[in-house]
Amino acid sequence: MTTVGEVSRPSRVADPDEAISAEELQLAARNHGIPLEALRYDVTPAGLHYLLIHYDIPDVDPATHTLTVDGAVARPLALDLAALRERPRVTHRVTLECAGNGRALLHPRPVSQPWLVEAVGNAEWTGTPLAPLLREAGVAPEAVDVVFTGADHGVERGVEQDYQRALPVADALREEVLLAYEMNGAPLLPQHGAPLRLIVPGWYGMAHVKWLRGITVSTEEFTGYQNAVAYRLRRDADDPGEPVTRIEPRALVRPPGFPDFMSRTRMLRPGPCTVDGRAWSGHAPVMSVEVTTDGGANWAPAMLDAAGGDWSWRRWRFEWSPEPGRYVLGARATDASGRTQPVEQPWNRGGFANNLVQRVEVVVVAE
Amino acid sequence: MTTVGEVSRPSRVADPDEAISAEELQLAARNHGIPLEALRYDVTPAGLHYLLIHYDIPDVDPATHTLTVDGAVARPLALDLAALRERPRVTHRVTLECAGNGRALLHPRPVSQPWLVEAVGNAEWTGTPLAPLLREAGVAPEAVDVVFTGADHGVERGVEQDYQRALPVADALREEVLLAYEMNGAPLLPQHGAPLRLIVPGWYGMAHVKWLRGITVSTEEFTGYQNAVAYRLRRDADDPGEPVTRIEPRALVRPPGFPDFMSRTRMLRPGPCTVDGRAWSGHAPVMSVEVTTDGGANWAPAMLDAAGGDWSWRRWRFEWSPEPGRYVLGARATDASGRTQPVEQPWNRGGFANNLVQRVEVVVVAE
Numbered sequence: 001m002t003t004v005g006e007v008s009r010p011s012r013v014a015d016p017d018e019a020i021s022a023e024e025l026q027l028a029a030r031n032h033g034i035p036l037e038a039l040r041y042d043v044t045p046a047g048l049h050y051l052l053i054h055y056d057i058p059d060v061d062p063a064t065h066t067l068t069v070d071g072a073v074a075r076p077l078a079l080d081l082a083a084l085r086e087r088p089r090v091t092h093r094v095t096l097e098c099a100g101n102g103r104a105l106l107h108p109r110p111v112s113q114p115w116l117v118e119a120v121g122n123a124e125w126t127g128t129p130l131a132p133l134l135r136e137a138g139v140a141p142e143a144v145d146v147v148f149t150g151a152d153h154g155v156e157r158g159v160e161q162d163y164q165r166a167l168p169v170a171d172a173l174r175e176e177v178l179l180a181y182e183m184n185g186a187p188l189l190p191q192h193g194a195p196l197r198l199i200v201p202g203w204y205g206m207a208h209v210k211w212l213r214g215i216t217v218s219t220e221e222f223t224g225y226q227n228a229v230a231y232r233l234r235r236d237a238d239d240p241g242e243p244v245t246r247i248e249p250r251a252l253v254r255p256p257g258f259p260d261f262m263s264r265t266r267m268l269r270p271g272p273c274t275v276d277g278r279a280w281s282g283h284a285p286v287m288s289v290e291v292t293t294d295g296g297a298n299w300a301p302a303m304l305d306a307a308g309g310d311w312s313w314r315r316w317r318f319e320w321s322p323e324p325g326r327y328v329l330g331a332r333a334t335d336a337s338g339r340t341q342p343v344e345q346p347w348n349r350g351g352f353a354n355n356l357v358q359r360v361e362v363v364v365v366a367e
Numbered sequence: 368m369t370t371v372g373e374v375s376r377p378s379r380v381a382d383p384d385e386a387i388s389a390e391e392l393q394l395a396a397r398n399h400g401i402p403l404e405a406l407r408y409d410v411t412p413a414g415l416h417y418l419l420i421h422y423d424i425p426d427v428d429p430a431t432h433t434l435t436v437d438g439a440v441a442r443p444l445a446l447d448l449a450a451l452r453e454r455p456r457v458t459h460r461v462t463l464e465c466a467g468n469g470r471a472l473l474h475p476r477p478v479s480q481p482w483l484v485e486a487v488g489n490a491e492w493t494g495t496p497l498a499p500l501l502r503e504a505g506v507a508p509e510a511v512d513v514v515f516t517g518a519d520h521g522v523e524r525g526v527e528q529d530y531q532r533a534l535p536v537a538d539a540l541r542e543e544v545l546l547a548y549e550m551n552g553a554p555l556l557p558q559h560g561a562p563l564r565l566i567v568p569g570w571y572g573m574a575h576v577k578w579l580r581g582i583t584v585s586t587e588e589f590t591g592y593q594n595a596v597a598y599r600l601r602r603d604a605d606d607p608g609e610p611v612t613r614i615e616p617r618a619l620v621r622p623p624g625f626p627d628f629m630s631r632t633r634m635l636r637p638g639p640c641t642v643d644g645r646a647w648s649g650h651a652p653v654m655s656v657e658v659t660t661d662g663g664a665n666w667a668p669a670m671l672d673a674a675g676g677d678w679s680w681r682r683w684r685f686e687w688s689p690e691p692g693r694y695v696l697g698a699r700a701t702d703a704s705g706r707t708q709p710v711e712q713p714w715n716r717g718g719f720a721n722n723l724v725q726r727v728e729v730v731v732v733a734e
Contacts, residue, residue, distance in 0.1 A: 002691045004634055007730050008627040019386030025395060025471065026631050029483050032399035035558070037423040047414030047556050055626050056404040104392065112629065116396050156628040189414050191402070259422050260375040261523040262479065264393050267371055324369045366369050 008155040011237075013349060014109040024104070024114040033118025039254040039278050042122070042308060042315070043093065043184060049121030050205075051191055052098045052113060054163055055154025058211050062187075062195035067179070071147070071216035074138025081195050084179060087128040092176060092201055093312040095122045095280040099204035099231055099244045103351030110351035117252060117358050122278070122313050125199045127180035130215075131173045137217070139169065145222040146172035148198050149214035159225045165209050166222030167200065176201045176311065179212065201311035202246050202282035204353070206231050234349045241348070247282030248355040249339050251289050251316065251331035254278075255360050266362040272321040279304075280313035281335035288334045289316040295328035296343040296357060302331065324366035330357040375522040378604075380716060381476040391471070391481040400485025406621040406645050409489070409675060409682070410460065410551060416488030417572075418558055419465045419480060421530055422521025425578050429554075429562035434546070438514070438583035441505025448562050451546060454495040459543060459568055460679040462489045462647040466571035466598055466611045470718030477718035484619060484725050489645070489680050492566045494547035498540045501584070506536065512589040513539035515565050516581035526592045532576050533589030534567065543568045543678065546579065568678035569613050569649035571720070573598050601716045608715070614649030615722040616706050618656050618683065618698035621645075622727050633729040639688040646671075647680035648702035655701045656683040662695035663710040663724060669698065691733040697724040 014021075031052045038048045062081055069077040098119035103110055105117070134146070145166040152163045171177070178199040181188060188194040193210030200207040206226060222228075232241035254277045257268030279286045285307060290299040305315035316331065334340040341355045348354075381388075398419050405415040429448055436444040465486035470477055472484070501513070512533040519530045538544070545566040548555060555561035560577030567574040573593060589595075599608035621644045624635030646653045652674060657666040672682040683698065701707040708722045715721075 002693065002730055002733050004732055007630070007632050007634060007732075009629065011629075019388070020392050021386070023630050025387050025392065025481060026483060027629075028392060028395040029400045029481075029485055030402045030631075033396045035397045035420065035424060038557070040426060041557075045557055047416075047418075047558055049414075051414075053402065054628055056622075057402060059407060114392055114396075116393060118396055154625045154628055155634060160625075160634075190405070190408075190412055191414055255423075258521045258527075261421050261521055262376065262378075262394075263374070263390050264397075265374050267374060267522060267527075326369065363369055363374050365371055365374075 005158045008158045027113045044121040050119040055152045058151040069137045069215045072140035091126040093309045095313040099352045102354040125180040126182035127178040130177045145218045147216045148209040151211035164224045249281035249333040249335045250355045251279035251333035275318045278313040279333035284336035291318040322364045327362045329360040372525045375525045394480045411488040417486040422519045425518040436504045436582045439507035458493040460676045462680045466719045469721040492547040493549035494545040497544045512585045514583040515576040518578035531591045611719045616648035616700040616702045617722045618646035618700035643684045645680040646700035651703035658685040689731045694729045696727040
C-alpha cells in the first residue's frame with residue numbers, strides 16, 4: 001500500500017446504523033462552522049466564518065505570488081498582487097455556504113466533511129472584478145469554460161490534484177465575480193485563500209477558489225475532478241448527475257436562551273422573547289421567512305429586516321412568548337424564484353445542496 | 368423534563384466500543400482546533416487558534432463594559448476599557464492549550480468536546496498586568512483565592528452558571544498574568560473574549576477566563592463548578608481528584624507531504640525532507656525534542672530553534688530521507704523540570720492534561 005491510489009479510497013455512503021467515524025471527526029476538528037450565536041452579526045467576524053479546506057492551507061508568499069491568465073485568450077497575462085490592487089476596486093457583501101452543509105444529518109449519511117447546519121458565513125470581500133480582466137486578455141469566441149487553479153495540493157478519492165474548478169464562460173463574465181484580496185477590510189487570512197481568491201456571488205463555496213494562481217480559458221468542457229466527479233447531484237455512484245451551482249434558499253434560527261454544554265439543548269425562561277436568524281438564497285432575493293415552534297407542523301410568518309445587498313443574507317425576527325415546555329424551532333425561507341426549503345430531506349449521494357429545515361430543541365424551563 | 372437539572376445530564380465515559388456521538392460531533396462543529404499545517408506560523412493567525420467555548424459567545428458592548436474588583440479588598444474598583452488601556456501595557460507571546468486536548472483518542476473515551484491533538488495556538492496577548500491592579504485594590508492578608516467571572520452563561524452537568532474560575536492568590540499575583548484586550552496586535556475577537564480576558568501564561572486554557580467582567584477576592588477556597596467539579600484529575604466519579612493547572616509538555620509534528628482529503632493520511636515523495644513542528648510546556652522551558660518515525664520504537668534528537676519567549680512554543684526540525692513505505696511519525700518534548708511525554712496513554716475521567724505522543728501516518732509513495 002504505497003501508491004496514491006491505494007491510500008486514497010473511493011467515496012461511500014455510511015451504513016444505516018453507522019456512527020460518525022474517526023475520519024469524519026478528524027475533518028470536523030479542522031474545518032469549522034459558524035457558532036450559531038454568531039448569526040447575530042451582520043458581517044461574520046474573522047475566525048467565525050465557516051471554513052472547508054480540501055487539503056492543507058498552502059504557504060503562499062504574497063510578495064512573489066503571480067496570477068496567470070492563459071489558454072484560449074488573445075493576450076495571456078501575468079499579474080502580481082500590486083498590479084491587481086491598482087485595478088478598479090469593489091466590495092461585495094456575500095453569503096458563502098458549503099455545498100455539503102447539512103450532510104451529517106442525512107439518512108443514509110454520505111461520508112465526507114460531517115457538517116450539521118453551520119457551514120455558512122457572510123463577509124465583505126474586496127477585490128477587482130474578473131470580467132474586465134478577461135476582456136483585456138481577449139477570450140476566444142469558441143471558449144466554453146474558465147478554469148481556476150489554486151495553490152493547494154492533495155489527493156481525493158485516488159486523484160492527486162491541485163484544487164481546480166471551472167465556471168462556464170457566461171458565469172465567469174458576470175460583473176459581480178471578484179478576484180478578492182481583502183475580507184472584512186483586512187488582507188485575506190491564510191485559511192480564506194491569502195493572498196487571492198475567487199468570489200462567485202450566489203454560488204456554493206466550492207466555486208470560490210482559494211489561493212488562486214491560474215486562470216485558463218478552455219474551448220472544451222472542463223473534466224477535472226472537482227467539476228466532473230466531486231460536486232455533482234447524483235442518485236448513485238453510476239449516475240453522471242447534475243453540477244452543483246447556486247445556493248438553495250435556507251434560513252437559520254439563532255438559538256434563543258442559553259445552552260447546555262454537552263447537548264447544546266437550549267434553555268429559556270417563559271415570557272416574551274424575540275427569536276431571530278438569517279435567510280439567504282443564491283438564486284433570487286429572499287421574499288419570506290416562516291417560523292415553526294413545533295418541528296414543522298405549524299408555520300407563522302417572520303418579519304424581514306431590510307435586505308443587506310444582492311448577495312448577502314437577510315435578518316428575520318419572530319416574536320414568541322412560550323409557556324414552559326419543549327419546542328422544536330425552525331425557519332423556512334422562500335425566494336423570488338419560488339424556491340423554498342423542504343421539511344423532508346432531499347438526498348443525493350454527495351449530500352450536496354441540502355436545505356432541509358433546521359431543528360433547534362428549546363426547553364422553556366418552569367423554574 | 369422542563370427543569371434545568373432534567374435537561375442537563377451528568378458527565379460520563381463512553382462504552383468501550385461506543386463511536387463518536389451526535390452530541391460530540393456537534394461540539395466539534397463549533398469548537399475548532401488549529402489545522403496542523405498552521406504549526407508553520409510562529410504566531411497563530413486569527414481564526415486558526417484553537418477555540419473552546421463552554422456556552423455561547425456573549426454579546427458584550429465594549430463601550431459600556433466594566434470590570435469590577437471586589438470581595439476581600441480594601442478598595443473595590445470598577446474600570447472601563449478606556450481606564451484599563453491607560454494603565455501600563457505589555458505584550459506576552461503565550462501558547463494556550465485546552466486541558467482536554469487529546470481526549471477523543473483515549474480508551475475509554477471521556478464524553479465531552481472530542482479533541483484529537485489540535486487544541487493549541489500561540490498568540491501575542493496585549494493588556495495590563497493584573498498584579499498591580501490587585502495591589503491597588505489592597506488584597507486582604509487572609510485572602511485565599513481570586514475568582515474571575517465571565518459574561519458567558521449556560522448549564523453544565525445540571526449546574527446553571529456564569530463561567531467562573533479561581534486562581535490561588537499567589538498565582539493571581541504572578542507578574543506575567545494579564546488582563547488582555549488585544550490579540551496579535553488587534554482588538555480581541557468576540558470568540559477570544561472581547562473586550563477583555565484573563566491570560567495566565569503556562570496554564571491550560573480553562574484558567575484564561577474570557578469576556579471577563581468581575582474579579583472577586585475570597586478568603587475561602589472557591590468551590591464553584593469549574594474548579595471543584597469540572598477541571599480535576601480524577602480516577603472515577605467519586606474521586607475528589609487534583610486540580611488541573613499547568614500545561615504538560617507536548618510536541619506536535621507539522622505533517623509533511625500532502626494529505627488525502629478523507630483520511631488525512633499524508634503522502635510524501637521519497638528523498639530528503641525537513642520534518643518540523645512545535646514544542647511547549649507550562650512547567651519549565653523545553654530542553655529537548657526527540658522524533659520517531661516508527662510509532663515510538665526508536666527515537667532520534669531534533670534540532671531546536673531559539674526559544675520564542677518564556678511562554679511561547681519552540682520550533683524543532685528533523686532531517687529525514689525516507690524510502691517508499693509506511694511510517695508513523697511522532698515527537699516527544701522534555702522540559703527543564705524533567706517532565707516528558709508518555710507513549711502509553713495517561714488516563715483520567717475528564718480526559719485532562721493528556722500529553723500522549725501524537726501519531727502521524729505518512730506513506731512515502733513509490734510512484
